[in-house]
Amino acid sequence: MPGLDEKLRDIHDEVLRRNPGETEFHQAVHEVLSSLGPVVAKHPEYADAAVIRRLCEPERQVIFRVPWVDDNGQVQINRGFRVEFNSALGPYKGGLRFHPTVYLGIVKFLGFEQIFKNALTGMPIGGGKGGSDFDPKGRSDGEVMRFCQSFMTELYRHIGEHTDVPAGDTGVGAREIGYLFGQYKRITNRYESGVLTGKGLTWGGSQVRPEATGYGTVFFTDEILKARGDSFEGKRVVVSGSGNVALYAIEKVHEFGGTVVACSDSGGHIVDERGVDLAVLKELKQVRRGRIAEYPELRGGAARYIAGGSVWDVPCDIALPCATQNELNGHDAATLVGNGCAIVAEGANMPCTPDAIRVLAEAKTVFAPGKAANAGGVATSALEMQQNASRDSWSFEHTEQRLAEIMRGIHDRCLETAEAYGSPGDYVAGANIAGFIQVADAMLALGVI
Ligand code: NDP
């Protein structure tokens, strides 16, 4: 495998052999290992204690049946997952994804990424991820509730505020967290607020958690701009997706003086040269749960919809992929570079393919990896856990300020670490190495477990 020294290549090959067919997991492991050459050269103690090999093997993996009854009285069966990857720094922490593409390889890639992301936040949280191949699209509230209740009827025995703390991800928002929390509370007879994050504001949730991932990605991008003596003012921005992360990324870009001219869903994308109207988009996506194809009509014809195609064809200064893994490939990256795009920051998890990352690096386009740029969501989840533990709730302003400080801290740590390990300006190396060292040192201290 190119780009890996011999010891790391052996570990990589072992991961491929032990986890056949899990291509996204392989991709995530390769991306981290490709940064670790200078670290293992400097710290032989990590190899002696098999830290990297242990990191690549989840501490626990749970797979379970989720039976539920649909509105027609038919029994449906889905598969549920929770991968508890690493708890060296704190309880397992990471979202739940409900999407038909979910299988073990997706949950493991997300869980693996989460270990390093969570370490980078500087908060005491380990890494985990879960979800199901359940497709919430087109399902009634009642169906979603019954599914969530069945899912939690198994999951509850594996989680807890000191054990494993799930949250939302694709297809899991406030509605789903509500049903999941309700069932957990009922089964355990405990009002254990800290067992889930992303809760509603009236029952243990935190201000800014809904906004946190999108806002955090834009705060991180703003730090990149500031480091270059620049700002969002007057910049053309393209954001992919129109879910939780995308909506609040758009909101913060507009607050910072940039203009988001395009966004998308899995059906296609819209171009709105005057700037995406967020009130229209939120009503369409959060209230009506509609399709982006309907946006131009709601906007009075001011925008156009392109079915299929690539949102990355729309010229921009800054690109924020906020939809899903591997949504921006080498060809898209070449288009972005050709159009003069200067920064790509990942709001989603692993949205850029390895080819895309290579093209961006060759063109010297700044690339901020998700484990750094989208860490604001989980960081604010950790702030929610803090508030729950102290039975407190903070103001929006205070919480947002904490989020901004955390993102600045991650940004600076990435740059300092990249510099210290011989890759100045390389956010990928900085994020992978800084996250790794934090977890690896804790694993060394805790012994071979
Ligand atoms: P949502 O379910 O709220 O939204 C996902 C969005 O992405 C939808 O607009 C969806 O469109 C779109 N999408 C999905 N697949 C594709 C595709 N193949 N092409 C184009 N658009 C697509 O999820 P989130 O916003 O919460 O998550 C988005 C990404 O951000 C994921 O990678 C997630 O892991 C990551 N993330 C989320 C965090 C959070 O706090 N929620 C934190 C950190 C990262 P459609 O409706 O058509 O499916």
Ligand code: 2IT
């Ligand atoms: O990918 C992610 O960081 C998330 N989906 C958020 C996880 C969390 O625990 O808030």
